[in-house]
Amino acid sequence: MTPRPTFERVWFAYLAAVAAIAVVCSGSLAPGALWSHLGVHAVVFTAVAGTHWIAVRRSHDAARWPRAALAIVGLPVVFSAMAWLIPSVHPEPFEWACRAMDRAMFGDDAANLADPWLSRPLNEVLQLVYATFYVLPIAACLAVKRGAGSAAFDRAVLAFVGGFLASYLGYLLVPTLGPKVVLAYERPVEGVWLAESVRRAIDAGEANPWDCFPSGHTWLAVTSLVVTWRWNRRWFLILLVPALVLIASTVLLRYHWVVDVMAGAGAAWPFVRLCDHLADRDGWPAPITSS
Numbered sequence: 001m002t003p004r005p006t007f008e009r010v011w012f013a014y015l016a017a018v019a020a021i022a023v024v025c026s027g028s029l030a031p032g033a034l035w036s037h038l039g040v041h042a043v044v045f046t047a048v049a050g051t052h053w054i055a056v057r058r059s060h061d062a063a064r065w066p067r068a069a070l071a072i073v074g075l076p077v078v079f080s081a082m083a084w085l086i087p088s089v090h091p092e093p094f095e096w097a098c099r100a101m102d103r104a105m106f107g108d109d110a111a112n113l114a115d116p117w118l119s120r121p122l123n124e125v126l127q128l129v130y131a132t133f134y135v136l137p138i139a140a141c142l143a144v145k146r147g148a149g150s151a152a153f154d155r156a157v158l159a160f161v162g163g164f165l166a167s168y169l170g171y172l173l174v175p176t177l178g179p180k181v182v183l184a185y186e187r188p189v190e191g192v193w194l195a196e197s198v199r200r201a202i203d204a205g206e207a208n209p210w211d212c213f214p215s216g217h218t219w220l221a222v223t224s225l226v227v228t229w230r231w232n233r234r235w236f237l238i239l240l241v242p243a244l245v246l247i248a249s250t251v252l253l254r255y256h257w258v259v260d261v262m263a264g265a266g267a268a269w270p271f272v273r274l275c276d277h278l279a280d281r282d283g284w285p286a287p288i289t290s291s
Helices: 006-024 033-058 064-089 095-106 110-117 120-130 135-148 150-173 195-205 216-231 233-252 258-281
Strands: none
Touching: 006 033, 006 064, 006 150, 006 258, 033 064, 064 150, 095 110, 095 258, 110 233, 120 195, 120 233, 135 150, 135 216, 135 233, 150 216, 150 258, 216 233, 216 258, 233 258
């Protein structure tokens, strides 16, 4: 059975859903926002159509690296484009519900409880690890290719792309600002050397601040652990500590509510299994066993 273009179907489904929401809600968007949003997604659609052509007209293997390149470039682009859509389409203040759930679990905001235990050197480490978010999935994909071959790599890329895009749809359904945006804290998060510069760069580059629920950092960090556990156990052990530190940093640095992290962690494994099911249904080659 010739493998079907599952990767592109996932992209097309996402692009169609977001474009439909933008058109239906166009009356509430800021002037020019609709066409800017649709224009960006049209460019991404063209790129996806290109990888689809390669997969169908040439081969599944020929599309491997174009698909990976599309993921690296296209995912940040469509994430940033959410900034044109979310504020007008779905402006409810869900962050207060997230805060209430955190307080119901812990009696206070999690970042407040942790604040006495944080130090400038620890903040430095947390901030630098947080900034490596996109490195972790890339490292995991390369690790599973080395450990279990190209078929595992293809499925890992599919799981990551599907996870990213699903989390973006979550932002549309439950757009939520983070604690650092809506709460006042007695002490700022301060590092030793690079932390403040890194934090400012992240804030400046984040076009869409309504990106808390679910925690994509957590979702994709757990996905990194899942795919390396399945297909390269040595790299699972290498990535375990940075992934756990990354997840902790989302709360300790006040980017996320705890409930965001729980939602992201809970979604990761079922979504990997869903992507497996889609790949199996569409005839993708099965990976070799873990090494």
